[in-house]
Amino acid sequence: MTFRTCSCEEELTRALKDGHWPEGCTPELRAHVAGCASCVDLVLVTQTMQGARAESRHEAVPGAANLLWWKAQLRQRNAATERVSRPITIAEIFAFCMMLLVAVIFVASQYRHGLRWAEWLPELAPWRALHFLSAATGWGSLLLISGLGMLALLSGILVYLVAEKS
Numbered sequence: 592m593t594f595r596t597c598s599c600e601e602e603l604t605r606a607l608k609d610g611h612w613p614e615g616c617t618p619e620l621r622a623h624v625a626g627c628a629s630c631v632d633l634v635l636v637t638q639t640m641q642g643a644r645a646e647s648r649h650e651a652v653p654g655a656a657n658l659l660w661w662k663a664q665l666r667q668r669n670a671a672t673e674r675v676s677r678p679i680t681i682a683e684i685f686a687f688c689m690m691l692l693v694a695v696i697f698v699a700s701q702y703r704h705g706l707r708w709a710e711w712l713p714e715l716a717p718w719r720a721l722h723f724l725s726a727a728t729g730w731g732s733l734l735l736i737s738g739l740g741m742l743a744l745l746s747g748i749l750v751y752l753v754a755e756k757s
Contacts, residue, residue, distance in 0.1 A: 597629045607637045678753040685749055689742055 597603075599620060606612045606620070612634065613621055624630040 597627055599623050599627070599630060600633065603630055603633060604637075607634065607641075612638075678750050681753045682746060682750045685746060689746075 602620060603612070603616075603624065606616050609615075613624075624634060
């Protein structure tokens with residue numbers, strides 16, 4: 592691929608840049624452009640780019656001041672909401688992980704003792720919930736209550752530390 596430059600390319604570029612094409616140019620230059628493929632391409636590309644530039648300048652006009660102020664306020668409110676909800680999201684993720692851990696421990700203990708879930712399902716009543724949990728997992732009630740208390744304490748500390756950082 593070879594790039595050949597035309598002898599009139601400089602003059603044509605200057606005319607296009609100054610906005611003199613085609614009315615402000617000499618008849619010889621217009622006749623040359625009509626016969627030169629390189630100059631025709633230059634005119635076509637330059638006029639297309641100038642049109643796109645003028646169009647983008649027209650679209651880039653900012654809106655009214657009250658609209659800009661409203662958008663800035665909305666952005667600021669969204670950022671504040673995100674900052675406030677970040678610790679809550681982290682606490683939710685922590686609680687979900689703890690719930691998943693307890694579920695895995697429960698299923699593992701049931702698997703170790705034999706999967707006799709059909710036997711204890713009828714005994715699942717609200718007033719027997721604590722007895723059911725302590726009997727099913729093999730933990731004593733004291734260990735279960737202290738474990739839940741420790742989980743609540745660690746969750747509170749985690750939320751406090753995350754909220755302090757943001």
